[in-house]
Amino acid sequence: MISDKKVNIINAAIKSFSHFGYKATTMDQVAKIAKVGKGTIYTYFSTKEELLKVIIHKMAVEMRKIATEAVTTGDDFVANFNAVLHAVTQFQEEHELIIKLSQEVKEIGTPEVIEALQDFENEICAFIEMKINLAIERGELKECNPKITAFLMYKMYINLVNDWKERYDSLDKDEIASLINLYFIHGIGSEE
Amino acid sequence: MISDKKVNIINAAIKSFSHFGYKATTMDQVAKIAKVGKGTIYTYFSTKEELLKVIIHKMAVEMRKIATEAVTTGDDFVANFNAVLHAVTQFQEEHELIIKLSQEVKEIGTPEVIEALQDFENEICAFIEMKINLAIERGELKECNPKITAFLMYKMYINLVNDWKERYDSLDKDEIASLINLYFIHGIGSEE
DNA sequence: CAATCGACCAAAATACTATTTTAGTCATAT
DNA sequence: ATATGACTAAAATAGTATTTTGGTCGATTG
Incomplete structure (x- = not known):
């Protein structure tokens, strides 16, 4: 207990x-x-830094849990991908911490925070990578490098959530989900 | 003269x-x-800052020239897209300046440099946006928001060139071109 | 006289010091 | 056996002295 x-x-x-x-x-x-x-x-x-790392790790575990629960066995990667994106984008409070820490990294570059966010990114990417591997085996995704793909998916999410809003208006959850879906899964090449 | x-x-x-x-x-x-x-x-x-801005602007103009020259009239967007990527990735010296300045922004956040790189990004994105618009009109690309698409293409390029190499091995020019082509144009959803 | 130069200056950056704050400890209290 | 907060060493900050540097301008030159 x-x-x-x-x-x-x-x-x-x-x-x-x-x-x-x-x-x-x-x-x-x-x-x-x-x-x-x-x-x-x-x-x-044992230290302030450990306190931060435990919190970030717990957050990653919870995101994984939310993502796993959003997955419907039997549905294909694309459907589940959207379900997960939708579920994940709901958690405003969790995001607030991550966003605040991201700002801190940009503004003052606190080394402990850089490391903690890196750990978070790694955990999330590892999870995505695993799901991509499964989807490739099942033939639901093309052959591709799962590590790079996971990395780019994560980054595109961050680009849309954090970087786009600095330049223009911030996008809402559903818009982000549908954009990632469009660019990543379908591509914008016209089908022939 | x-x-x-x-x-x-x-x-x-x-x-x-x-x-x-x-x-x-x-x-x-x-x-x-x-x-x-x-x-x-x-x-x-007039000032040190103006000197930087003139250089960055010249660089953007040159990139646009290189890109424009790499385009073959008659070829479709995807073929030209790859040709441009290939041509652009050749210019090592130009990249060195941009990479050095990007590092400086990350490490000490010099405001003048942040602004100059922002200008550069805007010029490059405006060019990509224009090409995307043309391609959509010609039916070579699906309907999509050209501003967001240009932004994400640029960011994916930066993610691959700068961010991936911090974590793993740096990717060579052809790899980067083929990755962007895979993810962006075709998508990784399995075709049915 | 038009273009170039580099000594010069005010302002900003840096180095240095004094002071305050804070992460982490530990003897005491419950 | 656990929890506590006064305590300390180390780090951060504020304050000050010194150096560096962006930008000016009168002198110089071709």
Whole structure:
């Protein structure tokens, strides 16, 4: 059974990281929000960095869970791909933390945060890669390098969610899903 | 006729920016490489930033020229798309400057460089957008939002050239061209 | 006299120091 | 046995002195 205090600490840290970023969050702050003594945090997490990594990892696990649940056995890759995209784009709060941390990386380049987000990317890409491999075996996708494909899918998602909105208006969830579907699965070459 | 000295200054600046980056390049340095007095630079360019912008703009113009020349009238979008990609990926020296400046943005975020690279991206994307529009009119591409499509094509290229190599081995020019062709034009959904 | 130059200057960047903040510890309290 | 918060060493920040550098302009030259 997971300690009540540990859960409080994690939630407090998520709240503070999302709000102020990693660097600007102090352990005193986290202790205060979690309503525990600062020392207590260190009985569960050895460093501030570990606290961040645990949170990011939990987030990746949860995304994987959400994605896995969105998959309908029997449906093909494309249908499931859209279902997963739709499910994943729902989780606004999870996204807030990731977006805040991404901003921090861009603005001040905190090394611990760079590493944590890299881990997150790797976990997500590994999951996509696995699904792509299965789909290729089943003949639902063309032969292609699964690692590169997973990487580009993830990046296209990020490009659409984070980078496009900096230039023009931000796109809504369904638009993003349908764009990835158009470009990635079907391609824009006219069929003959 | 363009002054000899102006050309020297531009070439000196390209060399120094590529080698040391924008911030670490001093105007004394540029003057020395160009073998002109520092004051002379200011008869051609009002500020260091303008010097950078002129160089970046020239580069965008040259890329557009290269791309335009690679296009064979009569060939369809896909064939020309590959020809352009191939031609563009040849220009190693031009790329070195852009890559160095991109690194500088990631590492120290020099505002003038952020802006200059943004301008470059906009010019390149505007060109791609125009070509996409033509191709859609001719029925060589499916209906799609040309601005988003151009943006994503450019980004995928950057993802492959810059970001992939940070994680794994860097890809060679032909690989990159064929990957973009695969994902973008054909898609990886299995044809039925 | 038109173009070039480089010593010069104000402003910005950097190095250095003093001060404050904070991650992490540990003796004490519950 | 656990939790705590005062404590400390190290890191971050603020403040200051020094150096560097973008940009000017009067002197120079062809």
